[in-house]
Amino acid sequence: MPVLYPAAEGKTFDMDYYINKHIPMVKELLAADLNLTAIDKGIAGGAPGAPARLY
Template sequence: MIKVHVLYPNKDDVTFDFDYYCNKHVPMIVGLLGEAVTGATVDAGIASVVPGEAAPYVAISTISFDSIESFQTAFGPHAEKIKADVPNFTNAIPIMQLSEQKL
């Protein structure tokens, strides 16, 4: 299984609309990518491991696929539309990482 992690760095001036993200952006992605998506989660950062420090990421989204190829085939044609929606919910610049689940 392949997981696409989208991490939104947290800074003092970062804004993030979880309502929009969870109810519009993620459903849009799942709708566009269709059956290639095998699961999706959204986590809100609440704290650092150091007491009193803010979480390093305001949000982390994980979307699962069977393979890198299924992700690339599904995502490629819709990449620009998905990226164009980002300013509708955050001013953070997302970081993406593809990972292979081992456990």
């Protein structure tokens, strides 16, 4: 089941916290039922350094 965090003006997302704290916590909690974890980091399209588009 994918979990998506939308981009919003003035919001930030701490990828380091997500990878190093949140994911291990989920793995521990769901160990018996968890088959796979995968992390994808969305990037903006267009020019390098451009912000993600807000929809």
